[in-house]
Amino acid sequence: MNTALITPESGEGPPGLYIHIPFCRSKCGYCAFTSYPCLDAPPADYLAAVEREAARMAASPWAQARQFATLFIGGGTPTIYEAEELAGMLRTLRSSFVFVDQAEITVEANPNTVTPEKLATLRAAGVNRLSLGVQSFSDRLLTAIGRSHTQAEAMAAIQAARAAGFDNLNLDLIYGLPGQTLADLRESLVIALECFPEHLALYELMVEPGTPLARGVEEGRITLPDDDRMAEMESMAQELLAARGYQRYEIANYARPGYECRHNLNYWHNGSYVGLGASSVSCLSGLRLKSVADPAHYASLVEAGEAPYTEAEALGLEARFRESVIMGLRLLEGVSLPRLAARFGLTPQAYYGTTLERLVERGLLVFSGDFMRLSDQALPVAHQVLAELV
Ligand code: SF4
Structure with missing residues (x-):
């Protein structure tokens, strides 16, 4: 077939913009994401570097020719920063890139890093979707995977999000946790449903090499549910969520009608996106760029006016x-x-x-x-x- 006239870009929707914040209060036992524990205030120069890279990328002919449909600030834990710092970065991003009307703007948050005031500031700054990393409503299971928040903090964060005006709320949950029973998962789902979130992400716990979880499993200290139990959990969750009006639209994602995550839909449609920040990935009409993982290295490269990439590949x-x-x-x-x-x-x-x-x-x-x-x-x-x- 003559592919000379084929243009993959013509089938793409508008791109998304992703910002990676690679800091967390502590490191969860199963985590293989690029995130570094940060006991003190996270570095301000990192956000300055992101803003500087944003200005450079936004001035490129590729970005100038496009309107962005979504902005997703993820991590790590973006809300480890003060709300005013995030709001400032948001202002820079929104003045650098051109966004469509009604762009979806998501911030990921962990329950013990938000307050009613912080959420109100983010909402006022234009954030219209909040994604809370709840993972489980069982304190026993949260402790088992090294999460630093409690069920009570998760409930308080959900209430604060609603009070701040968030009417598009995602809750992340995980199944297949060490010692988790079918009843445990059902209980977490029922509590989640009582909060009536617009979106639920239900991830299977992955055992990533090199994590404390993987070592515990190898050494026999940690036992995970077997395949049969995992299949039971998945099917129970799907039935329960479907009965409550949530449509499973992706392997791990459920939404009430009209609340599918537009940012992630663009990934699943293999659209283009710009990623800014340490370890972020961009895909610009088939040009894939990956940034260095170390945040200090990233910030120093950007500060020096250099491209922060560690990999670049033109996909055929x-x-x-x-x-x-x-x-x-x-x-x-x-x-x-x-x-x-x-x-x-x-x-x-x-x-x-x-x-x-x-x-x-x-x-x-x-x-x-x-x-x-x-x-x-x-x-x-x-x-x-x-x-x-x-
Ligand atoms: S909060 Fe998320 S990104 Fe941070 S350490 Fe835990 S799993 Fe990793």
């Missing part, structure tokens, strides 16, 4: 096609076949051949209308299925 058309398939299959609706054809001039059937045929024969992949999606049976083993399409 086929690599972007494969990524679009794999990311799109995370969505319950699946990946749009006409959109793949328009962006890449390729079809999954022709590209993957017998590999795809076998997945269909095994009942793991389904074609339905204009979409190819994972079957219900494939959802609990999605990682294995997607690995066959990498």
Whole structure:
């Protein structure tokens, strides 16, 4: 096929902007994210570096040609900074980049780093979506994974968020915790549902190499629920959430109608995005850039006027096609076949051949209308299925 006229960008929606704040109060036992424990105030020069990088990136022809639909300040724990510091950065970002009307602006927060005043300041600064890292409403389980907050702090943070005017609230929960029973998970979900969040993310606990959790599991000190129990938890959660009006729209994400996370939808549609901050990743129409992980190194490079990247890669058309398939299959609706054809001039059937045929024969992949999606049976083993399409 002649791909000379294929332009993947023509099928992209507007890009998103992500800011990484790599500091937390303490390090959770399972965490493999780039985040550093910060007992004192987090460094002000880091936010200054982000703002400086934002100005440089916003002046690029690529960014100048685009309006951004979402801004996501994640971490780490962004709310480890004072609200005024975050609001100041937000002002700079909003004056540097052009955003669409009604852009989705999310800040991630941990329950013990917010106060009613801090949340009110963020809301007044234009943040219209709050994502709270609750993880569990059981103090026993929170302690087991090294979280630094309590159930009471989570409830207080949710109440404060509502009082501050947040009407788009996500709660992050994790299942598969050490010693967690089906009843434990049900109890956390029921408490979460009583708070009526617009969005719920329910992640499976991953055992990441090199973490205290991984060492505990290897040494037999920590026991995790087995595969059967995990499958029971997943199916119980899906049933409970569906009965309460939450649609599962991605493997780990549930939303009330109209509250799907627009920022993450852009990732799953394999759209473009700018990432600013240590260890952040940008994907600018197929040019992938990764920043250095160390925040002090990042800040010093930006301060010196140098690009803070540690990796740069121009992705070819086929690599972007494969990524679009794999990311799109995370969505319950699946990946749009006409959109793949328009962006890449390729079809999954022709590209993957017998590999795809076998997945269909095994009942793991389904074609339905204009979409190819994972079957219900494939959802609990999605990682294995997607690995066959990498
Ligand atoms: S709060 Fe999140 S980013 Fe920070 S250490 Fe815990 S899991 Fe990692």
